[in-house]
Amino acid sequence: MSDYILEIKDLHASVNDVPILKGVNLSIKPGEIHAIMGPNGSGKSTLSKVIAGHPAYSLLNGDILFYGRSILKMEPDERARAGIFLAFQYPVEIPGVSNADFLRIALNARRKFRELPELSPLEFFQLITEKINLVGMKESFLSRNVNEGFSGGEKKRNEILQMALLESNLSILDETDSGLDIDALKIIAQGINTLATSTNSIVLITHYQRLLDYIIPNFVHIMSDGKIVKTGNVNLAQDLEKHGYDWIKST
Numbered sequence: 001m002s003d004y005i006l007e008i009k010d011l012h013a014s015v016n017d018v019p020i021l022k023g024v025n026l027s028i029k030p031g032e033i034h035a036i037m038g039p040n041g042s043g044k045s046t047l048s049k050v051i052a053g054h055p056a057y058s059l060l061n062g063d064i065l066f067y068g069r070s071i072l073k074m075e076p077d078e079r080a081r082a083g084i085f086l087a088f089q090y091p092v093e094i095p096g097v098s099n100a101d102f103l104r105i106a107l108n109a110r111r112k113f114r115e116l117p118e119l120s121p122l123e124f125f126q127l128i129t130e131k132i133n134l135v136g137m138k139e140s141f142l143s144r145n146v147n148e149g150f151s152g153g154e155k156k157r158n159e160i161l162q163m164a165l166l167e168s169n170l171s172i173l174d175e176t177d178s179g180l181d182i183d184a185l186k187i188i189a190q191g192i193n194t195l196a197t198s199t200n201s202i203v204l205i206t207h208y209q210r211l212l213d214y215i216i217p218n219f220v221h222i223m224s225d226g227k228i229v230k231t232g233n234v235n236l237a238q239d240l241e242k243h244g245y246d247w248i249k250s251t
């Protein structure tokens with residue numbers, strides 16, 4: 001078994017024949033939290049979607065290893081069941097599907113993969129009641145359709161609720177902090193800290209140093225034009241906040 005949960009090696013990817021990722025290298029060990037920052041359009045969301053297996057992206061070169069094994073041939077649902085979770089920058093609404101059913105079916109698919117017994121609706125209800133407190137959500141959100149009519153911040157909370165339920169090994173949170181009010185940011189950050197264990201890893205994609213006051217990452221990476229151009233600790237985010245991205249170019 002590899003020492004790493006995730007290893008990305010010289011990853012090049014394109015969308016609609018436009019090259020976006022131009023040689024990304026990243027290694028993540030269990031127990032680590034990594035933050036990825038970078039200017040708009042630098043490829044952060046693309047990286048997260050390529051890891052999750054989004055079919056719109058073509059892989060041109062490189063590899064993605066999950067516990068030492070290439071996942072390139074795995075479908076997105078296989079990757080999710082195996083323990084890769086992506087909280088979307090723009091969570092989708094699914095009219096006609098109740099949030100509770102969606103979450104229970106997703107959880108049971110993951111439990112089946114882990115060779116755990118599926119939860120009955122009653123057992124699921126007991127578990128979800130505990131988990132919604134973690135993200136400060138009201139129970140009424142469970143009977144509504146997935147994200148339908150949810151505010152921006154409520155959609156983000158719902159993503160973290162999924163993360164809490166699925167107990168994924170690798171959780172990639174794409175701008176989960178954007179759209180959250182100050183109180184919600186603290187609640188969500190606290191929830192994420194509770195979910196971080198010595199055996200899983202979290203990748204936070206963010207524009208705001210503020211999030212990293214609440215969730216202290218082990219590493220901060222800066223992406224620019226499809227590559228990770230600088231890696232440091234949490235001080236790197238503070239320097240960036242002070243000096244802006246032009247500072248990176250001059251260092």
Ligand SMILES: Nc1ncnc2c1ncn2[C@@H]1O[C@H](COP(=O)(O)OP(=O)(O)OP(=O)(O)O)[C@@H](O)[C@H]1O
Nearest residue numbers: 015016018020038039040041042043044045046047
């Ligand atoms: N379908 C597409 N066709 C052409 N270009 C695309 C397509 N999808 C994404 N791109 C481009 O890929 C680049 C990287 O986008 P991506 O969303 O990964 O950036 P990002 O770093 O997450 O940006 P932000 O911080 O604004 O969310 C952008 O220039 C974007 O316009």
